[in-house]
Amino acid sequence: MIDITEIKLSNAQIAWRAAQDIEDGAYVNLGIGFPEMVAQFQPHGKQAIFHTENGVLDFGKSPDKGHEDWDLINAGKKAITLNPGTSFFHHADSFAMVRGGHLDVAILGAYQVAQTGDLANWSTGKGGIPAVGGAMDLVQSAKRIAVITDHVTKTGAPKLVDTCTMPLTGVGCVTRIYSSLAVIDIEVAGFVLREKIAAISLDDLQSLTGAPLHLDGPLQELACPKELA
Amino acid sequence: MIDITEIKLSNAQIAWRAAQDIEDGAYVNLGIGFPEMVAQFQPHGKQAIFHTENGVLDFGKSPDKGHEDWDLINAGKKAITLNPGTSFFHHADSFAMVRGGHLDVAILGAYQVAQTGDLANWSTGKGGIPAVGGAMDLVQSAKRIAVITDHVTKTGAPKLVDTCTMPLTGVGCVTRIYSSLAVIDIEVAGFVLREKIAAISLDDLQSLTGAPLHLDGPLQELACPKELA
Amino acid sequence: MDKTIQTAAEAVAQIPDGATVMIGGFGGSGAPIELIHALIDQGARHLTVVNNNAGNGHVGLAALIEQGRVDKLICSFPRSADPGVFVAAYRAGKIKLEIVPQGTLAERIRAAGAGIPAFYTPTGFGTDVAEGKPVAVFEGRSYVQERWLKADYALIKAELGDPHGNLTYRMAARNFNPVMASAATTTIAQVSRLVPLGGIDPEHVVTPGIFVSALTEIPNPAQEEDLNRAEAIYP
Amino acid sequence: MDKTIQTAAEAVAQIPDGATVMIGGFGGSGAPIELIHALIDQGARHLTVVNNNAGNGHVGLAALIEQGRVDKLICSFPRSADPGVFVAAYRAGKIKLEIVPQGTLAERIRAAGAGIPAFYTPTGFGTDVAEGKPVAVFEGRSYVQERWLKADYALIKAELGDPHGNLTYRMAARNFNPVMASAATTTIAQVSRLVPLGGIDPEHVVTPGIFVSALTEIPNPAQEEDLNRAEAIYP
Numbered sequence: 001m002i003d004i005t006e007i008k009l010s011n012a013q014i015a016w017r018a019a020q021d022i023e024d025g026a027y028v029n030l031g032i033g034f035p036e037m038v039a040q041f042q043p044h045g046k047q048a049i050f051h052t053e054n055g056v057l058d059f060g061k062s063p064d065k066g067h068e069d070w071d072l073i074n075a076g077k078k079a080i081t082l083n084p085g086t087s088f089f090h091h092a093d094s095f096a097m098v099r100g101g102h103l104d105v106a107i108l109g110a111y112q113v114a115q116t117g118d119l120a121n122w123s124t125g126k127g128g129i130p131a132v133g134g135a136m137d138l139v140q141s142a143k144r145i146a147v148i149t150d151h152v153t154k155t156g157a158p159k160l161v162d163t164c165t166m167p168l169t170g171v172g173c174v175t176r177i178y179s180s181l182a183v184i185d186i187e188v189a190g191f192v193l194r195e196k197i198a199a200i201s202l203d204d205l206q207s208l209t210g211a212p213l214h215l216d217g218p219l220q221e222l223a224c225p226k227e228l229a
Numbered sequence: 230m231i232d233i234t235e236i237k238l239s240n241a242q243i244a245w246r247a248a249q250d251i252e253d254g255a256y257v258n259l260g261i262g263f264p265e266m267v268a269q270f271q272p273h274g275k276q277a278i279f280h281t282e283n284g285v286l287d288f289g290k291s292p293d294k295g296h297e298d299w300d301l302i303n304a305g306k307k308a309i310t311l312n313p314g315t316s317f318f319h320h321a322d323s324f325a326m327v328r329g330g331h332l333d334v335a336i337l338g339a340y341q342v343a344q345t346g347d348l349a350n351w352s353t354g355k356g357g358i359p360a361v362g363g364a365m366d367l368v369q370s371a372k373r374i375a376v377i378t379d380h381v382t383k384t385g386a387p388k389l390v391d392t393c394t395m396p397l398t399g400v401g402c403v404t405r406i407y408s409s410l411a412v413i414d415i416e417v418a419g420f421v422l423r424e425k426i427a428a429i430s431l432d433d434l435q436s437l438t439g440a441p442l443h444l445d446g447p448l449q450e451l452a453c454p455k456e457l458a
Numbered sequence: 459m460d461k462t463i464q465t466a467a468e469a470v471a472q473i474p475d476g477a478t479v480m481i482g483g484f485g486g487s488g489a490p491i492e493l494i495h496a497l498i499d500q501g502a503r504h505l506t507v508v509n510n511n512a513g514n515g516h517v518g519l520a521a522l523i524e525q526g527r528v529d530k531l532i533c534s535f536p537r538s539a540d541p542g543v544f545v546a547a548y549r550a551g552k553i554k555l556e557i558v559p560q561g562t563l564a565e566r567i568r569a570a571g572a573g574i575p576a577f578y579t580p581t582g583f584g585t586d587v588a589e590g591k592p593v594a595v596f597e598g599r600s601y602v603q604e605r606w607l608k609a610d611y612a613l614i615k616a617e618l619g620d621p622h623g624n625l626t627y628r629m630a631a632r633n634f635n636p637v638m639a640s641a642a643t644t645t646i647a648q649v650s651r652l653v654p655l656g657g658i659d660p661e662h663v664v665t666p667g668i669f670v671s672a673l674t675e676i677p678n679p680a681q682e683e684d685l686n687r688a689e690a691i692y693p
Numbered sequence: 694m695d696k697t698i699q700t701a702a703e704a705v706a707q708i709p710d711g712a713t714v715m716i717g718g719f720g721g722s723g724a725p726i727e728l729i730h731a732l733i734d735q736g737a738r739h740l741t742v743v744n745n746n747a748g749n750g751h752v753g754l755a756a757l758i759e760q761g762r763v764d765k766l767i768c769s770f771p772r773s774a775d776p777g778v779f780v781a782a783y784r785a786g787k788i789k790l791e792i793v794p795q796g797t798l799a800e801r802i803r804a805a806g807a808g809i810p811a812f813y814t815p816t817g818f819g820t821d822v823a824e825g826k827p828v829a830v831f832e833g834r835s836y837v838q839e840r841w842l843k844a845d846y847a848l849i850k851a852e853l854g855d856p857h858g859n860l861t862y863r864m865a866a867r868n869f870n871p872v873m874a875s876a877a878t879t880t881i882a883q884v885s886r887l888v889p890l891g892g893i894d895p896e897h898v899v900t901p902g903i904f905v906s907a908l909t910e911i912p913n914p915a916q917e918e919d920l921n922r923a924e925a926i927y928p
Contacts, residue, residue, distance in 0.1 A: 256903050276694060280903070286903060314855060317896055318901060325807035325808070326901070329808040332903075
């Protein structure tokens with residue numbers, strides 16, 4: 001198997017790439033953990049508005065250490081700050097926003113994504129204690145569901161698969177994957193490759209992917225700022 | 230048929246009688262029109278808290294003429310005032326209070342009440358334009374549903390009936406009727422007479438009632454302040 | 459991002475013939491009179507309107523009906539001090555009426571905004587309004603299934619608004635406005651005062667901006683009750 | 694009418710063994726630590742607890758679990774920085790776990806408060822959490838039927854409270870507290886500041902007093918995060 005350690009994108013680069021597609025004025029929910037990083041890379045002149053499940057819309061960046069207020073946190077329980085324009089609301093209202101289709105984009109992590117758009121990201125199914133949080137609500141309801149993820153697991157197994165073997169978070173919900181090697185849309189045909197990093201061949205990329213990669217129109221180079229590597 | 234014009238209670242007296250049963254601290258909704266009058270007769274030392282469907286809890290009495298604020302109205306579109314303790318909320322939250330069973334008492338008017346507790350008070354069924362408002366929600370959900378009404382229609386027909394002939398507002402919902410002649414509970418047996426005005430005989434009262442009046446325990450005199458007559 | 463629009467006319471310009479339009483308010487309180495009048499001027503026809511009532515006098519919703527723009531009205535209580543316009547249109551067969559219990563109306567609108575296609579309510583069980591609807595028993599009690607109610611547009615009235623569309627309301631004028639804001643594809647708010655971003659305390663926002671597409675400042679908005687006492691007629 | 698109670702101990706005194714208790718908060722924000730600790734002192738056992746999480750460290754909900762008082766936990770996310778107490782109890786078979794997606798949890802609680810016994814949601818369709826639940830198709834899309842979730846008691850944390858039980862919250866500490874307040878037979882609030890009647894602007898009330906049975910003032914309430922950073926253990 002090809003060793004991608006040296007060529008694959010860093011998490012920061014993946015997050016940067018995902019951030020480029022967020023339109024000005026979009027309402028965005030970022031999953032807890034790695035996806036939170038996307039907020040750092042909003043392109044100049046495009047201002048996204050971030051929603052967090054625990055009842056805050058239009059919040060600001062992390063406070064300096066020592067300036068946290070633990071009543072002002074995001075869904076990952078990390079401290080956030082106020083923006084001019086912030087609003088607070090209770091949990092049922094917060095998920096009314098989610099379920100009602102008012103979010104433009106949700107960006108989540110993944111254990112597995114199937115070529116049908118099925119997502120598994122809440123339970124490994126191996127006897128660990130399951131924890132679903134707001135993921136199942138988000139994936140059914142935001143107008144666009146994107147995943148950011150390493151292209152393969154730590155042991156080199158594909159995370160982009162024919163059929164998910166882990167418990168599903170949602171059925172047919174993901175429409176775009178930003179991986180450490182490529183940008184892939186999910187359409188009727190399955191995985192449609194839009195961009196790949198220059199350092200990997202199409203054949204090698206296919207060998208690391210658990211279902212066929214289709215081409216439809218021009219294939220772009222996936223280029224990210226080197227300083228984020 | 231007996232003429233009750235001279236002996237029957239006034240609307241104010243009926244409203245007064247209904248007000249005596251409202252417990253201190255009770256949350257109460259008064260239907261639009263005649264039932265609104267109940268608020269004027271809260272017994273000394275008992276403070277009810279009034280809810281109106283259009284999103285106000287714990288409001289005060291009517292303002293003086295010329296001091297109305299038309300953003301501060303009740304469900305009957307009459308001007309009200311603020312109390313210390315008033316709160317505002319939107320319509321879905323207001324009916325969450327109603328439907329969720331948080332009101333202790335709702336007092337409504339009636340076209341007909343059946344001995345089963347069925348209530349008809351929204352449509353005469355005669356080709357008039359129907360208007361239901363919040364009545365159907367109230368009658369299904371408040372902990373106690375009481376009706377205040379004349380005992381008979383303007384033409385002398387019973388309003389307390391065996392079976393409602395007009396379109397129903399709710400099924401089996403009314404538990405007490407304060408009429409212009411009597412106080413009647415609705416129980417498994419049907420109409421159970423609790424109080425009647427001294428000036429009418431039991432036989433005459435029965436003749437003005439469309440279903441059997443049962444006795445269960447002592448029959449009290451229905452006595453109301455004469456100055457309200 | 460700035461959602462503010464200069465005039466009511468511009469705010470309602472895109473509403474097409476045949477649109478379903480929710481109009482906030484309970485009677486006159488919270489009724490967006492200026493937006494409704496702008497919609498009359500704009501000329502859209504064959505509208506389905508969702509409102510608690512059916513208009514009063516000859517202004518606001520009553521005027522929209524009087525101008526023959528409303529094919530169907532979904533409401534809970536088509537009575538008012540002066541319901542003549544609606545009554546005449548209804549009796550002439552010019553307007554269809556769907557009566558919905560007030561709490562069910564509010565919850566159907568809230569459900570649309572919250573992505574809930576159907577829910578069960580005890581309201582209306584055993585009555586005419588339950589006719590043709592599925593019934594189910596939960597824990598021994600019977601309930602009626604009701605469906606969400608969505609709209610293409612919502613016209614609402616708020617008190618303060620900021621450029622992101624965060625809104626507050628004034629007293630009982632809140633009523634249907636916040637739930638309607640959440641249930642329409644496009645929500646247009648008239649605000650009595652436009653404040654800068656940050657001008658509304660985050661704890662006091664009632665409608666977060668995510669539910670608002672556009673807002674326009676109408677200082678000193680007309681109150682339906684005052685117009686009717688002055689026997690106003692629009693246009 | 695005055696719903697204020699002098700001490701947390703008195704406020705929770707009536708909670709019986711076997712009760713279902715909703716506890717507000719999302720992680721530590723909005724968690725009524727003093728009420729939970731009073732419940733630990735009070736001694737009630739075999740509780741079913743509804744909370745978004747499963748405790749963190751050895752205080753609050755984690756301490757209640759560590760003391761063996763909780764037979765079953767209904768939550769969306771039983772992970773935290775230090776979930777050891779829950780994990781140990783779960784692995785030892787001492788506590789049952791029902792996992793509910795967070796939005797479904799919030800809506801089931803809201804439905805209980807709003808008198809809606811069941812509703813349909815797209816959330817969880819086609820996943821393990823939909824197993825055994827009715828499914829229905831509306832307008833071509835599949836939805837799962839979810840049921841209301843009621844409780845005997847709710848323990849919540851608020852910022853301001855008045856003698857009628859009107860409440861406000863502090864920033865993201867609002868979270869589950871208002872919906873839980875509406876869904877329990879008896880709702881007990883700890884408030885950081887008790888104000889006289891009229892001390893809360895009617896426009897700013899988040900939980901109207903109708904949902905609150907009793908409230909007690911706990912000035913300067915403990916923050917779970919601070920306790921855990923200080924490695925506190927209760928009792």
